[in-house]
Amino acid sequence: MTNYQWELEKVLTERGISRRDFLKFCTAMAGVLALPGTFAPRIARAMEEAPKRTPVVWLEFQDCAGCTESFLRASRPTAAEVILDVLSVDYHETIMAAAGHLAEEAKKQTIDAGGYLVVVEGAIPLNENGLYCCIGGRTAVDILEEATANAIAVIAVGNCATFGGLPKAAPNPTKAVGAMELVTHVPVLNLPGCPVNVVNLTATVVHFLTFGELPATDKLHRPLFAYGSLIHDNCERRGHFDAGEFVQQWGDEGHRKGWCLYEMGCKGPVAYHNCPAVRFNSGTSWPVGSGHGCIACSEPDFWDRPKYEPVVLQEVTPPATYPPVEAPPETISPAGAATVAAVAGLAVGAAGGAALSQSRRRDQAEQQAED
Ligand code: SF4
Helix, strand or coil: CCHHHHHHHHHHHHCCCCHHHHHHHHHHHHHHCCCCHHHHHHHHHHHHHCCCCEEEEEEECECCCHHHHHHHCCCCCCHHHHHHCCEEEEEECCCCCCCHHHHHHHHHHHHHHCCEEEEEECEEECHHHHCCCEECCEEHHHHHHHHCCCEEEEEEEHHHHHHCCHHHCCCCCCCEECHHHCCCCCCEEEECCCCCCHHHHHHHHHHHHHHCCCCCECCCCCEHHHHCCEHHHHCCCHHHHHCCCECCCCCCHHHHCCCECHHHCCCHHHCECCHHHHCECCCCECCHHHCCCCCCCCCCCHHHCCCCCCCCCCCCCCCCCCCCCCCCCCCCCHHHHHHHHHHHHHHHHHHHHHHHHHHHHHHHHHHHHHC
16 A cells, blocks of 8 residues: 555545545546546546645636635535645645745745646736736746746636636737647646636546546647537526527526526537536536526637627537437437437427527517517
């Protein structure tokens, strides 16, 4: 048994987390990472056999500290917290006990030793040579460059650190950018959101510890396990979209009945994120579940989108959450089954589109009648 293994068991015991709960957490993490449940024992083993804590330097620039709040948000000890404890956060301005030169010295030692992760929270301003964000007399650009010198990778959390977020909103007076625009010598993984969902940060850490590498990403550097599907395709209100049942006004009958929020400006059809599955606050709820449309906080430039205008639908995709109600006939070949599924998907999509146009026509007719 390694020292860390002993330490993990000790930490679990101290926090009142049973081994059963820990294994349940590993199974849940396999689910979040879109891995079969059979990967759970491998994840558990990786956590137990982690040779040492992975140091983390957590930098905050143009931010509101909301992602830090998300990181710290748990009100009771959970297995996820214990896993995040696997990270040794050597430098974090909001939570570290040290201050001033002592804190800077701790950061320097971590950077000199190498083999650490850098978490970036907040955008980085470039205007006026970076003067709009200075800490200890140094610009965010300088601090980021120094901190990433010997890093394994950068994990950018929240929309500000990934795509510029609120500081980059038009007219972007400070010329704010996300970390990936400046860091090119080490891999950058983006976990956008406003704030980041701590479940996805935990799953990224678990993936890193289990497989020794960061998860596969899309072209915006977002891990596919969390940003591989449209919110719209897994939304609990999707059935109402397909049935043409739309909320028309806040508090109307459709709103009270939980109908689709598309016409109230929901951006779910253009936003990639796993919110419907993992939710927030220990899985309690999420914006659409609470009655407000998605604002696409996982997408670039979301602050500049009109919040309450419906997005233009490029295509209506079939919902992905539930399997088809009717299985294809047994005699059909796999290729034929795929065709049936595709046609069924198109039909569902077309039904959604037709329902939407019908609703629009109904609104226009009602408007003309009122005029
Ligand atoms: S438009 Fe929004 S509320 Fe409606 S189904 Fe799509 S994601 Fe859900």
